[in-house]
Amino acid sequence: MSRPTIAGVARAAGVSVASVSRVLNGLPATEEMVERVQRAVDELGYVPDARARSLKVGRTFQLTLAVADVGNPVYVTMMRAVEEVVSAAGYRLVVTTTGPDVVDEVALVRGMARGYADGLLISPLRVDEDLVKSIRECEVPVVVAGNVPAKAGVDTVRANSPKGMLLAVDHLVAKDRRRIAFLNGPADTVPGAARAKGFAEALKAHNLEPAAVAEATDFTFTAGRAAAPDLPAGGFDAVICANDLLAVGVMHELAAAGLEVPADVAVVGMDDSELAEQSFPPLTSVNLGSAERGRRAAELLLARIEDNERAPRRIVVQPSLSIRRSTP
Amino acid sequence: MSRPTIAGVARAAGVSVASVSRVLNGLPATEEMVERVQRAVDELGYVPDARARSLKVGRTFQLTLAVADVGNPVYVTMMRAVEEVVSAAGYRLVVTTTGPDVVDEVALVRGMARGYADGLLISPLRVDEDLVKSIRECEVPVVVAGNVPAKAGVDTVRANSPKGMLLAVDHLVAKDRRRIAFLNGPADTVPGAARAKGFAEALKAHNLEPAAVAEATDFTFTAGRAAAPDLPAGGFDAVICANDLLAVGVMHELAAAGLEVPADVAVVGMDDSELAEQSFPPLTSVNLGSAERGRRAAELLLARIEDNERAPRRIVVQPSLSIRRSTP
DNA sequence: TTGTACGCGTTATCAA
DNA sequence: TTGATAACGCGTACAA
Numbered sequence A, B: 001m002s003r004p005t006i007a008g009v010a011r012a013a014g015v016s017v018a019s020v021s022r023v024l025n026g027l028p029a030t031e032e033m034v035e036r037v038q039r040a041v042d043e044l045g046y047v048p049d050a051r052a053r054s055l056k057v058g059r060t061f062q063l064t065l066a067v068a069d070v071g072n073p074v075y076v077t078m079m080r081a082v083e084e085v086v087s088a089a090g091y092r093l094v095v096t097t098t099g100p101d102v103v104d105e106v107a108l109v110r111g112m113a114r115g116y117a118d119g120l121l122i123s124p125l126r127v128d129e130d131l132v133k134s135i136r137e138c139e140v141p142v143v144v145a146g147n148v149p150a151k152a153g154v155d156t157v158r159a160n161s162p163k164g165m166l167l168a169v170d171h172l173v174a175k176d177r178r179r180i181a182f183l184n185g186p187a188d189t190v191p192g193a194a195r196a197k198g199f200a201e202a203l204k205a206h207n208l209e210p211a212a213v214a215e216a217t218d219f220t221f222t223a224g225r226a227a228a229p230d231l232p233a234g235g236f237d238a239v240i241c242a243n244d245l246l247a248v249g250v251m252h253e254l255a256a257a258g259l260e261v262p263a264d265v266a267v268v269g270m271d272d273s274e275l276a277e278q279s280f281p282p283l284t285s286v287n288l289g290s291a292e293r294g295r296r297a298a299e300l301l302l303a304r305i306e307d308n309e310r311a312p313r314r315i316v317v318q319p320s321l322s323i324r325r326s327t328p
Numbered sequence C: 001t002t003g004t005a006c007g008c009g010t011t012a013t014c015a016a
Numbered sequence D: 001t002t003g004a005t006a007a008c009g010c011g012t013a014c015a016a
Helices: A006-013 A017-024 A031-044 A050-057 A073-088 A102-114 A129-136 A161-174 A190-205 A221-230 A244-256 A274-278 A290-306 B006-013 B017-024 B031-044 B050-057 B073-088 B102-114 B129-137 B161-174 B190-205 B221-230 B244-256 B274-278 B290-306
Strands: A062-067 A092-097 A119-122 A142-145 A155-159 A180-184 A212-215 A238-241 A266-270 A284-287 A314-317 A320-322 B062-067 B092-097 B119-122 B142-145 B155-159 B180-184 B212-215 B238-241 B266-270 B284-287 B314-317 B320-322
Touching: A006 A017, A006 A031, A017 A031, A050 B050, A062 A073, A062 A102, A073 A092, A073 A244, A073 A274, A073 A290, A102 A119, A102 A129, A119 A290, A142 A290, A155 A290, A161 A190, A161 A238, A161 A266, A161 A284, A161 A320, A180 A190, A180 A221, A180 A244, A190 A212, A212 A221, A221 A244, A221 B274, A238 A244, A244 A266, A244 A274, A244 B274, A274 B221, A274 B244, A290 A314, B006 B017, B006 B031, B017 B031, B062 B073, B062 B102, B073 B092, B073 B244, B073 B274, B073 B290, B102 B119, B102 B129, B119 B290, B142 B290, B155 B290, B161 B190, B161 B238, B161 B266, B161 B284, B161 B320, B180 B190, B180 B221, B180 B244, B190 B212, B212 B221, B221 B244, B238 B244, B244 B266, B244 B274, B290 B314
Parallel strands: A062 A092, A062 A119, A092 B092, A119 A142, A142 A155, A155 A314, A180 A212, A180 A238, A238 A266, A266 A284, B062 B092, B062 B119, B119 B142, B142 B155, B155 B314, B180 B212, B180 B238, B238 B266, B266 B284
Antiparallel strands: A284 A320, B284 B320
């Protein structure tokens, strides 16, 4: 005894399949028709098959969110925001992890052609020609949370890293910290490149030289710890890290070296994720608007699904600084 | 110009649709046939439609993982393990958040009947009759990561909280901490109930009385901070927390009260998530085998999809203790 | 080995 | 308003 189909319901109710479909979709029907169909549906426990429906209407009512690392708390913030918008619009959200390699991202975008989902929201770590091309050629609408060349002609929502960097440096300088170091993630990533540039600019705006710059192999806690020794001990009184995970990693190493935060070294993270609040001491962090970026990106995606001819939009979300106890 | 279908490919290659399908699915065909089909496929950029395929074969090759809170780092551990097993078997993983309410869980399980996915892996926070019933009646295979009555007749993978508690208490007692407090999450949840019971038993095994017991409103960092004051200041020299997030919340409050960890108070978490390593001081935590539970649960789900008649299995994963600096 | 034709469960078009 | 029927794109008996 397998699942009842619409035909079964029609038979049980003594009406046509078309009528059942109409009642189920709220199209005009007589009082009595609705009544009969409803009863048959309840009796048989009929549930419409999403697969068949998808085939017919050409939509899955499913959207994909692709992030590089589910372990990065910034993505949970973004994911929550996206989920909220998307489910309010009647879509389910599929969360996928791509890993750090651009080839995986490309494979994912190409795979969208199979019609698993009605749209893709991707936050790529690395971007190359192949990825831009695959996005442009993608069968379903794509929105990028991150930076991608304007000529790609794709909807984009991104953070303003340079401005965020400036907020961080302003704050540190106001607290009399002038020997500022920078721990970046991989510079060959989109956020890595943006933050390196932003850091350089922000220091220049204050007529300062970088006290030190190091680069972690990943945007992870472990990579942060591993890279911390690359910053010359005692050579800086403040360090800005490219994200919160790196910052927490650095704080562990500073503690191990007997340095106090913020007395000896002030630490600033970026993303203002839940981890910033949870770390000890709580981490001053640049809020790059991950929740808002998620929300706006989701809205953009829904709008494009509605109308694929609209001109691509490029939204920039402004940062703010969440000051906590890791800075004086 | 819409997507090419299998019919288009057949026309372009001058063969039948059946032959195209066969070649694509690796069924026997002549060298030349394969060649011709392949060329046509490449030329047209044909990609099989997952929707149509799903309808025909009655499978989506999609599995759903439902967790209560994506912000809880224990789930990223589990998710990673599940993803690994599942993708190796050719399935995609859909991650869904249910929230803390059992009604949402029930709605989710019921919704599986629509055929969105071929199986469900759920880690329910709260379990009631409705949930058990919906799981038993579910159209697709369900595996529960957590505790559910044996009479539910469902595959289950769960942790051994009492044993884990005992490991924690053993460790603390060995370090001469005998005034042990316990911060639980909501006791009306499955893990909350298990841990409360485990704590009581473990203390009894050592002939100890609880120094204090409190209950947070959620298994979150914020709830942990809020509940910490419910433990009598100075009344305990060790505290076990029902998960890592609560433990980190407590450590923040202890610090605010001027107490040192572990000198004044030893702190033990549960889950041994990434957060335990990231917290400061690093958190001693009971490893309840979340990665292994995820892996085993995923394997169970795949096995049941393969053969729905097999007898339900109930797997218990044994805990271990990861000792870090939050205990002496 | 290859081709024809049907069915998967649904929605949408057209007559009645 | 309702009912019969043609798609949607694919896999697969069955026949050739």
